[in-house]
Amino acid sequence: MIKTQKKIPSSEITDFTAFKERRKFIKAMLATAASASIPSAWANNAKPNAWNLAKSDLSNTALTPTPIELVKNYTNYYEFTLNKEDSTKLAQNFITDPWSLEISGEVENPGSYHLEDILRQQTLEERIYRFRCVEGWSMVVPWVGFSLANLLKMAKPLSTAHFVKFTTIQQPETMPSQRNNVMLEWPYVEGLRIDEAMHPLTMLAVGMYGDILPKQNGAPLRLVVPWKYGFKSIKAIVKIELLKYSPLTTWNKAAPTEYGFYANVNPDVSHPRWSQNSERQLGSGFFTSRRQTELFNGYGEQVAELYRDMDLRHFF
Amino acid sequence: MDIQIKNRKLVTLVVCLIPLLWLFLDIAFGNLGSNPIQALHIRLGDWSLRFLCITLAVTPIQMMTRWRGMSDYRQMLGLYAFFYATLHLLAYLVVDNNLMWSIIGTDIIESPYIWFGVVAYLIVFALAITSPKWVMKSMGKSWKKLHRLIYVSSIAAIIHYFWQLKGNLAEPLLYSIIIFFLLLFRVLLWKTRHELKEMMIPKGYE
Numbered sequence A: 001m002i003k004t005q006k007k008i009p010s011s012e013i014t015d016f017t018a019f020k021e022r023r024k025f026i027k028a029m030l031a032t033a034a035s036a037s038i039p040s041a042w043a044n045n046a047k048p049n050a051w052n053l054a055k056s057d058l059s060n061t062a063l064t065p066t067p068i069e070l071v072k073n074y075t076n077y078y079e080f081t082l083n084k085e086d087s088t089k090l091a092q093n094f095i096t097d098p099w100s101l102e103i104s105g106e107v108e109n110p111g112s113y114h115l116e117d118i119l120r121q122q123t124l125e126e127r128i129y130r131f132r133c134v135e136g137w138s139m140v141v142p143w144v145g146f147s148l149a150n151l152l153k154m155a156k157p158l159s160t161a162h163f164v165k166f167t168t169i170q171q172p173e174t175m176p177s178q179r180n181n182v183m184l185e186w187p188y189v190e191g192l193r194i195d196e197a198m199h200p201l202t203m204l205a206v207g208m209y210g211d212i213l214p215k216q217n218g219a220p221l222r223l224v225v226p227w228k229y230g231f232k233s234i235k236a237i238v239k240i241e242l243l244k245y246s247p248l249t250t251w252n253k254a255a256p257t258e259y260g261f262y263a264n265v266n267p268d269v270s271h272p273r274w275s276q277n278s279e280r281q282l283g284s285g286f287f288t289s290r291r292q293t294e295l296f297n298g299y300g301e302q303v304a305e306l307y308r309d310m311d312l313r314h315f316f
Numbered sequence B: 001m002d003i004q005i006k007n008r009k010l011v012t013l014v015v016c017l018i019p020l021l022w023l024f025l026d027i028a029f030g031n032l033g034s035n036p037i038q039a040l041h042i043r044l045g046d047w048s049l050r051f052l053c054i055t056l057a058v059t060p061i062q063m064m065t066r067w068r069g070m071s072d073y074r075q076m077l078g079l080y081a082f083f084y085a086t087l088h089l090l091a092y093l094v095v096d097n098n099l100m101w102s103i104i105g106t107d108i109i110e111s112p113y114i115w116f117g118v119v120a121y122l123i124v125f126a127l128a129i130t131s132p133k134w135v136m137k138s139m140g141k142s143w144k145k146l147h148r149l150i151y152v153s154s155i156a157a158i159i160h161y162f163w164q165l166k167g168n169l170a171e172p173l174l175y176s177i178i179i180f181f182l183l184l185f186r187v188l189l190w191k192t193r194h195e196l197k198e199m200m201i202p203k204g205y206e
């Protein structure tokens, strides 16, 4: 069981230098994780590194990861800026130490946990997933993390838990859009149905490319739901609530006709203003065609069952 | 005098190519960021819209500054709007989609924002092919009517811009404001001319 902490501001109870050590801590975890060789495709693509991560059957090892520089410098992080390339610099002041995660709602074991304590309970795996943005581009990312289900099981969801709500941190000192009320209602909120959240593909990531997550990519803890559009994969999570009813998610609230709760990748269901039939894969050269978008982003075999008998046009 | 005008035109011709040169340099030095294909495409679209605005601004600026020479450049500026729009379209067809017509077809049909781009382009295309002096002469009055469609084209281009947006509305808003004032200027001008005309017609002859 994860250690439960009383809700004393964590800065008061813990030696600050200990938090500074998180980077080392995760690196050490990465190093000691069950050994398996890094997929050769990735080894050729990224700077060589020595970590051996647990191999996951859920990883698309056949895919070649996108060069890391592209993934690090093309992020939609509206808390910082609406520009995908300016977020890299703007996110650098973001404070990720200390970090705690609250798990509450319809669970037997609610609590607030230090990220380090959570990570001690989990085996970190590397999973290569395709990541498809609703804007019509995609990339292939080797995430490092664990199945969300493993964490939820420890909190023991009650039978009344039908949905999971995720909330990003409110840190207006470092997040200009939160400070100035730009564009959306803050903090950012996302949600999943409980069966989606418990699906083994759904992961919480703390790293990518064998290192800890860069701040602009959602450090220190983000969701990755590979069969859904990227905006579902909420960054910098501080709260996970299990709910009886569906939460109202940020984009769905802001533009309900454009962004649904499900947001499953589907080439046949267009966004009202643009087609979702094809996507530009980052890293592909000039004069290469866009790739045909796949239903459920190529994860149909694993997840189509969740939506059996559902009209995907209606529940977009 | 004539040579001076010719030189000035040549300078304008070359200056208007700077955005393209700049784009080539950015491609050569890999300065287009993580999604260079989109960046290239967007750059060309932006310049096309900018040239549309500049072309529309010629008459108002000329009237306000009483600098008569500017209308000599209107044709060239308009052709540059067409030029960059054509490159924007070619970038879409060739650089982005590698002429995969099935993907292109679906994309255009399913993306309403592109319909407005197509409308904007068809108009600019029609204006470009009717731009030579001899075509203008042979078309008579209908030439002017046709070329007024540049306003429709710029409005379509603005809608095209707004509708593809995912986040930042500031830039298209700026262009909308510019085009709004350029249009307003024309409407006011037309009204005052109309009123002047009425004033000049002697009573009883209406």
Ligand code: HEM
Pocket: B038, B041, B042, B043, B045, B046, B048, B049, B052, B085, B088, B089, B092, B108, B114, B116, B117, B118, B120, B121, B124, B157, B160, B161, B164
């Ligand atoms: C006079 C004609 C046109 C003008 C002035 C124009 C202008 C623009 C502008 C200003 C943008 C937005 C750039 C930005 O985000 O800053 C844009 C985007 C775009 N245009 Fe056009 N356009 C024209 C015609 C067309 C045509 C004919 C097509 C395709 C058949 C097209 C396809 C696109 C696409 C796909 C985008 C979205 C780029 C992206 O975000 O990936 N445009 N255009």
